[in-house]
Amino acid sequence: MNDPKIIVALDFPSEAPALALVDTLDPALCRLKVGKELFTRSGPALVRSLQDRGFEVFLDLKFHDIPNTTSAAVAAAADLGVWMVNVHASGGARMMEACRTRLDAYGEKRPLLIAVTVLTSMAAEDLQGIGIAVTPEQQVARLAQLTADCGLDGVVCSAQEAPQLKRDQGSDFTLVTPGIRPQSAAKGDQQRVMTPTAALQAGSDYLVIGRPITQAKDPLEALQAIHRECRAL
Numbered sequence: 001m002n003d004p005k006i007i008v009a010l011d012f013p014s015e016a017p018a019l020a021l022v023d024t025l026d027p028a029l030c031r032l033k034v035g036k037e038l039f040t041r042s043g044p045a046l047v048r049s050l051q052d053r054g055f056e057v058f059l060d061l062k063f064h065d066i067p068n069t070t071s072a073a074v075a076a077a078a079d080l081g082v083w084m085v086n087v088h089a090s091g092g093a094r095m096m097e098a099c100r101t102r103l104d105a106y107g108e109k110r111p112l113l114i115a116v117t118v119l120t121s122m123a124a125e126d127l128q129g130i131g132i133a134v135t136p137e138q139q140v141a142r143l144a145q146l147t148a149d150c151g152l153d154g155v156v157c158s159a160q161e162a163p164q165l166k167r168d169q170g171s172d173f174t175l176v177t178p179g180i181r182p183q184s185a186a187k188g189d190q191q192r193v194m195t196p197t198a199a200l201q202a203g204s205d206y207l208v209i210g211r212p213i214t215q216a217k218d219p220l221e222a223l224q225a226i227h228r229e230c231r232a233l
């Protein structure tokens with residue numbers, strides 16, 4: 001089965017530019033991620049348009065609420081037929097367990113359920129600012145353990161934490177890593193970054209890549225270049 005490792009983040013203000021880009025891409029090379037901005041503008045209909053074009057969709061809404069609300073939200077995502085959905089691990093064990101239990105009812109058709117650990121835009125000082133006095137690596141490891149204990153499929157983390165998480169949690173625990181930057185790309189607001197090939201070598205299962213592809217002069221060429229680089233590993 002084709003299992004593209006690159007997930008293109010469709011961070012666009014509306015459906016038109018998102019679909020204009022998508023229509024240049026190839027579902028054999030990538031999956032697509034719909035996040036808060038595009039989903040708030042264009043909703044489930046946009047997700048269906050992407051699926052109709054043959055793409056699997058990661059619905060990146062990072063749910064974080066009480067167990068009853070969050071589990072209902074991931075069920076709504078499953079009804080939409082998305083490939084992957086996520087919650088914040090800091091919502092706690094009861095919240096994550098409620099989501100997993102709710103999705104179990106979907107059997108083999110359920111989306112992958114993963115939990116966000118520490119946003120890749122955050123460094124140690126940002127954690128201190130919210131009262132967490134450990135390093136990002138330590139906090140990621142702690143939240144990944146909680147996520148695994150709750151029976152979720154994996155986590156969102158930076159590729160920098162991937163070697164440790166693969167050691168701690170084993171190879172079946174899925175690592176989805178944003179903060180991917182080809183050598184020459186601007187970091188922007190990302191703090192914990194890695195190149196695509198280094199990320200795969202570190203143990204990332206899926207690379208979430210937005211601006212380095214979507215803002216490139218030729219997005220398809222940018223995607224193909226990263227794909228070629230990764231395939232050569």
Ligand SMILES: O=c1ccn([C@@H]2O[C@H](COP(=O)(O)O)[C@@H](O)[C@H]2O)c(=O)[nH]1
Binds near residue numbers: 118178180211
């Ligand atoms: O920790 C996280 C969790 C999610 N993201 C999302 O990934 C993409 C990254 O886009 P770039 O343009 O490649 O920076 C974006 O949609 C974020 O919402 C993340 O960056 N870090």
